[in-house]
Amino acid sequence: MVDALKEPFALEYIDLPEPDDDEVLVEIAGVGICHTDLASKDGIVDAPFPTVLGHEGAGVVVQVGRRVCKVAPGDHVVLAPAFDGTCPQCVSGQPMYCDNFAALNFQTDPHGRRAKRTHGEAHLKYFGQSSFAHYALANERNTVKVRKDVPIKLLGPLGCGIQTGAGTVMNGIRPQAGSSIAVLGMGAVGLAAIMAAQVCGCATLIAIDLVESRLDIARSLGATHLINTRSVDDLSAAIRAIAPHGVDAIVDAAGVAALIGNALGGLAIRGQLALVAVPSSAGKALELPWFNLLLAGQSVQGYVEGNSIPDIFIPQLVDLYLQGRFPFDRLITSYPFNDINQAVADQLSGKTIKAVLEMQH
Numbered sequence: 001m002v003d004a005l006k007e008p009f010a011l012e013y014i015d016l017p018e019p020d021d022d023e024v025l026v027e028i029a030g031v032g033i034c035h036t037d038l039a040s041k042d043g044i045v046d047a048p049f050p051t052v053l054g055h056e057g058a059g060v061v062v063q064v065g066r067r068v069c070k071v072a073p074g075d076h077v078v079l080a081p082a083f084d085g086t087c088p089q090c091v092s093g094q095p096m097y098c099d100n101f102a103a104l105n106f107q108t109d110p111h112g113r114r115a116k117r118t119h120g121e122a123h124l125k126y127f128g129q130s131s132f133a134h135y136a137l138a139n140e141r142n143t144v145k146v147r148k149d150v151p152i153k154l155l156g157p158l159g160c161g162i163q164t165g166a167g168t169v170m171n172g173i174r175p176q177a178g179s180s181i182a183v184l185g186m187g188a189v190g191l192a193a194i195m196a197a198q199v200c201g202c203a204t205l206i207a208i209d210l211v212e213s214r215l216d217i218a219r220s221l222g223a224t225h226l227i228n229t230r231s232v233d234d235l236s237a238a239i240r241a242i243a244p245h246g247v248d249a250i251v252d253a254a255g256v257a258a259l260i261g262n263a264l265g266g267l268a269i270r271g272q273l274a275l276v277a278v279p280s281s282a283g284k285a286l287e288l289p290w291f292n293l294l295l296a297g298q299s300v301q302g303y304v305e306g307n308s309i310p311d312i313f314i315p316q317l318v319d320l321y322l323q324g325r326f327p328f329d330r331l332i333t334s335y336p337f338n339d340i341n342q343a344v345a346d347q348l349s350g351k352t353i354k355a356v357l358e359m360q361h
Contacts (some may be wrong), residue, residue, distance in 0.1 A: 001122060003050045009132065009340045012304065014052070014115040014122055016137055024143045025063040025079060030153030030334070031131045032056030033347055033355040034161050035187075039278055040106065040126070045154045046282075048107050051123040052115065055081065055105075057131025058156035059359075061143075061169050068140045078144045080159045080310035081105050082128025085141050095141075096305040104128060113137060131156070132340065134359050144314045150322065153358050154329050157188065158314050160305065162328050165192025165253060167306015168201060168274050171247045177201030180247040181238055183223075185254030186214035188331050188354040189276055191221060193251045196324050198222030204243050208235070208263070209254075211350055216227055220329070229259065239266025246271060248262060253277050257286050264289065267298055273314075275302045332356050 001012045019025050033055050040047035047053070057079040061071050071077055082105050083098035085089050090098050103109040105127045114121040124130045128142040133299050163186070175181055181197050183190045198221070206225045207218035215226040217334040225242045229247060232238040239247060246268030252260050255277030267273060279286075288300065306313070320326035333352040335343040343355035 001050060001052055001117075002041050004324035005049060007042065009344070011338065012117060014117045014133075016115050016124070016135055017113060019063055019065045019137060021065040021067040022140050023065045024061055024068060024071060024077070024138050025137050025141055025142070026057065026059045026079065026138060027062050028059040028131050028134055028136055028359050029243050030058055030156050030358050032157035032159075032161060033340075033343055033357065035278060036160070037132075038344065039218040039349070044281060045278065046106055046108070047126065048059050048123050050117075050120075051107060051126060052130035052133055053126050054132030054136070055079070055127030055129055056156040056160045057129050058138050058152050058159070059136070060152065060156075062135070065140070070140050071143055071145050076148050077134060078146055078148050078159045078310075078314050079131055079138050080142045080144050080163075080308075080314065081305055082125065082139060082142045093309060094307070095310075096308055101304070111253070127160070134337075134347050142310070144310045146315055146318055150318055153334070154332060154356070155318065156356060157328065157332070157354055158317050159310070162192045163188035163308050163310070163313060163317065164276060164303070164306045165251075166196035166317060166326070167308040168251055168276050168303040169193050169196035171307040171313065172301070173251070173272060175200050175202050175249060179249075180204035180206075180243045180268070181249045182206040182208060182247045182263065182266065183251045183253060184208050184256075184259055185252070185277065186211070186218050187253060190251070191218060191331055191353065192328060193253060194218050194221050194223050195328065199320060199325055202325045204247065206239060206242055206247065214350075214353070217330070217353070218301045221302055221330070235259070235262040236265025239263065242342045243268070245269075248272070248276060251276060255279050257284065260286065263300065267296075270297045271297065273300045275300065335360050336360065
């Protein structure tokens with residue numbers, strides 16, 4: 001629970017409403033901490049207060065509404081972002097670009113759900129789930145059934161950060177085998193992109209960060225080359241020293257405008273810059289070399305949740321994990337739910353790549 005803007009997380013008992021006809025009540029086993037949770041808490045991304053945040057939840061279904069047929073009590077599920085299922089984007093197979101994505105996920109929907117608390121009410125359904133809680137109320141649409149032979153407490157980050165990095169590569173860029181890619185920022189999203197690029201067969205896979213330990217992890221996950229930005233004066237030249245014609249794609253998972261600008265000179269003709277990271281402020285501008293981009297036929301594209309159809313993509317990632325080809329669990333550090341503020345501090349400091357809160361029921 002967060003009572004007000006920039007307040008720390010606090011534990012509190014609340015009363016969840018009964019599931020509506022199309023809703024699912026999930027007992028949360030584990031929930032990842034995402035940068036977007038913290039951006040909402042601190043006002044970078046709008047959200048109402050008081051509120052229950054959390055949007056990388058995974059757990060077991062305990063109750064379903066009368067019209068729910070996709071899942072049943074006892075099913076293991078990962079909770080994904082909300083979408084309305086009826087707008088042109090949803091019906092054309094792009095639910096992460098839903099016309100009502102902002103209203104449904106950032107709790108601005110006037111018909112949004114609320115929970116009773118000791119003093120008043122708290123907003124629910126952050127990203128369609130509000131999973132910083134022992135129990136979360138989701139919609140059938142954003143509840144993804146997964147196989148039961150994987151520890152469910154690990155799977156929450158597949159609902160946002162991990163699918164964002166992996167999906168940007170696998171569903172968005174779709175690199176050809178033997179192609180080249182550079183990834184800016186070796187947090188959970190960037191490292192997921194590294195793993196996905198290896199699955200796709202990229203021959204040149206450049207990891208870029210300023211923390212040596214994270215670059216070491218990137219190498220162990222498939223990066224063929226490492227660039228520490230503390231050690232180079234010209235990032236574009238450093239990229240072209242590895243890929244003389246430039247890389248076919250650059251994925252920005254760092255959200256630092258100057259870093260993007262310094263890397264763009266390393267992008268190949270007809271290459272793509274993929275924007276994934278949330279900027280430091282919602283109105284932050286990004287300056288691009290207009291004429292150079294035009295002459296080189298380069299493109300810049302934003303990706304939300306990795307262009308994922310969660311019901312298809314999340315189970316695919318679980319299968320790849322079980323095959324040993326997508327070891328996202330190596331990014332996770334587990335914390336007891338009560339230690340949420342310590343987990344946040346460790347993730348912000350870089351001590352932890354992906355914090356996952358485990359519930360003790």
